[in-house]
Amino acid sequence: MHEWALVEGVIATAARFAEENGITEVTEVVVVVGELQQVEHEVLEFAFENLKTPLFKNARFVLESQPARFKCRNCGNEWGFTSEGMTEDVSEAIHFVPEMAHVYIKCSECGSPDFEVAEGRGVWLATIKGVKGDE
Amino acid sequence: MHEWALVEGVIATAARFAEENGITEVTEVVVVVGELQQVEHEVLEFAFENLKTPLFKNARFVLESQPARFKCRNCGNEWGFTSEGMTEDVSEAIHFVPEMAHVYIKCSECGSPDFEVAEGRGVWLATIKGVKGDE
Amino acid sequence: MSDPRIAIIEKRFQKVRRVIAVSSGKGGVGKSMIATALALSLKDRGHSVGLLDLDFTSPATHVILGVEGLYPEEEYGIVPPMAHGLRYMSITHYSVDEPTPLRGEDVSNAIIELLAITRWGELDCLVVDMPPGIGDATLDTIRLIPSIEFIVATTPSRVAFQSVRRLLVLLKDLRVPIIGVCENMVMNPGGYVREEVERLGLEYLASVAYDEEVEEALGDPEALRKTRFYKELDEVSRRL
Amino acid sequence: MSDPRIAIIEKRFQKVRRVIAVSSGKGGVGKSMIATALALSLKDRGHSVGLLDLDFTSPATHVILGVEGLYPEEEYGIVPPMAHGLRYMSITHYSVDEPTPLRGEDVSNAIIELLAITRWGELDCLVVDMPPGIGDATLDTIRLIPSIEFIVATTPSRVAFQSVRRLLVLLKDLRVPIIGVCENMVMNPGGYVREEVERLGLEYLASVAYDEEVEEALGDPEALRKTRFYKELDEVSRRL
């Protein structure tokens, strides 16, 4: 349910963008959902339906998944995310604060926690489409 | 003259890359020189001529300037670098450690030192070209 | 296109009347002790108070409060658990006692995440325990938390105050409100810190004595309340 | 394509026999005092010694050494100036006493720059004064400085040792050599720190007493050499 908080952010950001660009009706909002944070797409969609303001009345809410990619700063190794073998506590910690990955995940080659989350960290507003007031 | 230290790095990095890729003769090294660090192109060239190993015997040493661009994290303002009005001490400090920019330069809009050096920080090895041993 | 978390942070602080960061250029000057004591004494005075520990690599407020196994509730965001009457948020809810090797970029990201998803509800005051120095955490709280105010802690040592002076100059340059400077662990009162602070045009809030009982009281707010340290901080909180 | 500075760092340390980082999970435990005293006493013992201050947001060694206006020479890189017989490198050569608001990324970049361009020459030992916590500076020195070893400082306080334990666990996990733990500012000897350190399989290097004279000796290495503090550190350096 902290997905609601993230969707509130998406709507606030999209609304601000719309206002700054004279968009009076949003037709599409594309959100990239990074795998690391393990958010539920259904919950995001449900939250969007419930939180949307009239500006988004006819907006399509598109979710695109992005796999998480880690790149080790120590040895250069790149690898992906799997929640296999993770306890529920750990998985939850990463769900709320994806940076907890550095506490619980180590480089699969050299064991270092000093890696970059190159892709797929969390929720990201990719594009919005809409109709301008004077169109 | 600390340009020599940077060129040592360029040569070591290019040599490592050549070795890893089976390159036995380097024909071109392109180095991007960020404006912020204010390094002398002539000194870089002179250092390259003096430090180059046989691997670089016939290599062209190409320097490309990149203007420095700052982007304020506080207000979003983007602006460029000018050493105008800077004392020699400050200019030297930034020459040696470009991060000193955050000590001596402020956002031209809001006065914040919390800006990103989006481009043009320092010396960067862009590309190398060469001939493979088996060619 | 953009980070959807930033735009929602302001709303999260809509019903938080004051945000007070306890900060210092220097480590080990008592930021966490002061932040915790201030939060508790504001609460004792009948205010609704939150405590946010932003020192991710050396969190201390959970040790001072003596809490363990707390966990936020997930409800349209996350709702911080209560600890001794405070709405209490700390990375240790998630990291427990594991090392948290975070680069600045990660610290920044984690702070933005916490500020975006934490629902403080209605608070008279949120006290923020800061990490030492002038890095990502300091720059982000200044940038992101609306109308944050600073209390800056120092010890009487010249080494400490040198760093603290740097922070004070920066906050002044940025026009961030500074409530004042709290000198802590004073053994011989009457040093030069008050003078230096007043020369900067800032308020010297208190000279808090070195108090042996503080160590004994770690983990036990009831014992902490009985110390001289707490009484001196209570006097500061009374004047806030 | 790539950062040309990384590849040259190893060469810069070719003639440096030992690199010892003085570190701690916690701020204000005496890292800078210990690093400076160790460097001076190794030098007094006839070794050639360097001192590198990597605590960019609260540098302290220049205050402890009492040096000002030093400037590195530019000569095929930069050559650190001498300070009281030590090859001495600090960001304050460039920032003087201005605030240095650096994010982690900047800290990392500045460390890489310094490591790449500084020519230490031949040294028996380089002592590195680290910032507190487990952030960019700690991760980069581990990653970039060949065969670096750690001395970890703590105070007797449980709040400090909690953070220090996290750092020790991390260093152990990463198989970084730990020379041992130095307990500092001890007022009542015989606490639990030695026990905890030995339980981790690590060496407890010394119990260094709280010494009022340290503050008086700031800025004056001659005075520092006469303190009990210095003598206790000298004993540690003798065994290195």
Ligand SMILES: Nc1ncnc2c1ncn2[C@@H]1O[C@H](COP(=O)(O)OP(=O)(O)O)[C@@H](O)[C@H]1O
């Ligand atoms: N007034 C005081 N008297 C005695 N000890 C104190 C006092 N204030 C803080 N301490 C102790 O000093 C150490 C550092 O305090 P802490 O609050 O963790 O500092 P910081 O958050 O600035 O790193 C802790 O061991 C703490 O218990």
Ligand SMILES: Nc1ncnc2c1ncn2[C@@H]1O[C@H](COP(=O)(O)OP(=O)(O)O)[C@@H](O)[C@H]1O
């Ligand atoms: N053994 C000691 N006795 C008394 N004061 C000390 C001792 N060690 C350090 N100090 C003082 O404690 C403070 C913190 O020391 P410092 O070396 O700056 O710590 P750090 O580098 O860990 O932040 C300084 O004011 C210093 O003078």
Ligand SMILES: [Mg+2]
């Ligand atoms: Mg603290």
Ligand SMILES: [Mg+2]
């Ligand atoms: Mg554990």
Ligand SMILES: [Mg+2]
């Ligand atoms: Mg220090």
Ligand SMILES: [Mg+2]
């Ligand atoms: Mg000045």
Ligand code: NI
């Ligand atoms: Ni959730």
Ligand code: NI
């Ligand atoms: Ni130069």
Ligand SMILES: [Zn+2]
């Ligand atoms: Zn690795």
Ligand SMILES: [Zn+2]
């Ligand atoms: Zn700005």
